[in-house]
Amino acid sequence: MALKLEVWNGSGWIDKTDSCVSLRRQIRSNGVEELDGELVKDVVSVGQEIRLKEDDQIVFEGIVYEVDRRHRGRDVERCGFKAYDYLIKYDRHVVYRLYQTGTKAGEIIKDLASLEDGVDVSNVDDGDSLLSPWEIENQKALDVMKSVARGVNYWLRMKPGKILYFKPKQVGSAKATITDQIILDAEYSEDRWKLKNRVIYVGAGGEILADVSEGAGDLPVVVHDPFLTDKEEAERRAKIRLALNKEYGRSLRITMHQKDFKDLGIDLGDTCIINLPSVGLENENMVLLGIEYDPRSLRYRLEFGGRKELLEDWLDEQIGGDARLRQSPGFKGNRDT
Missing domain, CATH: 3.30.1920 (Phage tail proteins - 2 layer sandwich fold)
Structure with missing residues (x-):
């Protein structure tokens, strides 16, 4: 599987693959996909567009959000960077809205999505409807979209091509099965008090x-x-x-060869059947939350399950209508369909 990291310089895409020594993709707690990496003797700039390809297929595209340039002693110059997918653009829109009772969650998402040009909303589901009028004043569009997603327990994802996904957040049908025959190591942790x-x-x-x-x-x-x-x-x-x-408090980390990962055909957000009796997991459905690439050794490190970093915001008293959801709307089931 050939990886290619590219940044936009204003007139074309520049290949940064040869200077890249580490890469990691993961889903953040706010639903935004993140790409972390490090370059040697090379740099990127905050605000630059960036994308990652696997076998010429774009798997991540977004904006460089943060840069950390370092040069210590006799070490080579290094540039660490953090990039988020295009969903992060909604963090710069401050909105005032009034949504009436009966407005569907998907309608709210589509309305806010229109603040950015060229966003495909064909994969935005309707979801539930508002229980009462919802007035929004001086809030970031991204925060509102996150609140809606929490209130109905939906994924909110922006995939390459500016395709916005708003789908039920639930364990779906498994895309692949992972057994000890294809892993190099596995580490599973579980906090039963949190479960x-x-x-x-x-x-x-x-x-x-x-x-x-x-x-x-x-x-x-x-x-x-x-x-x-x-x-x-x-x-x-x-x-x-x-x-x-x-799922809160569960975390499985495994390492496998690049070829085995490619054969699985999975990506972030996909469900896999985990069959690893050695760490106490037999036929468990778990969701892929993080992918770490090692461009030099051709190994992938995957993270599955209910990582605290992903779910902690959702569990911080943030479900529609509770005293715990003072900023988010209450929703009711849509009986019209």
Whole structure:
């Protein structure tokens, strides 16, 4: 698999591959895809457009967000950089909006997406509808889009070609199976205290409005919301919280040869079946959250599961309508479809 790193200099794409000594792609907690790298005896600049190709197929394109140039002692000059996909452009738009009751989540995303030219929104799903009018004042468009995605538990991704994806965030059908036959090493960690497989919502007057569990249901979390009275809304929130909480604290890191990774045909956000009994995982569905490239040794290091860095913002009391979601809208299921 041939990797090519290129930056735009105003008139054309310049190849930086030969000067690149490390690369890592990952999904950040805000849904933005990040590319980190280091160059030797070469530089990039903040604001430059950058892209990464695998076998001439673009897998990442975005904007250089941060640069760290270093020269220590007899070491060669080094330039570390951090780039985000084009979704980061919405961080520079401050918006005022009023969305009426019944407005679908996808409609809000499409409206805000129109702030940037050339964005393809054909992969934006409708999602749920607003429970009540939502007035937005002096907020960054990206923050609003993130709030909407949290409220309905959707992925918000900008893929190469400025194709915006707004899809249900759930473990989908597996794209591949990973066994010990193709890995070089594996490291799995799990914080059982953080994991939750049961969510109980207690509303006004101490009434239990929802009790949702998965599996044994032996790791509960109890949410007390004295302002909540609607059982349907409580169940919706409980299901979203359960979907997020059950993965929190799990992290699997594996290393494999470049050829084996290519044969799997997977990318960030894809679901894989993990069958590694040596670390206690048998036929577990996990999501690929990070890819680290080693351009010199032709090895890939992958990160799966509920990495805290990815989910911590979603779990920081940020699900629609709770006292924990003071900035985000409450949504209801769309019964029109």
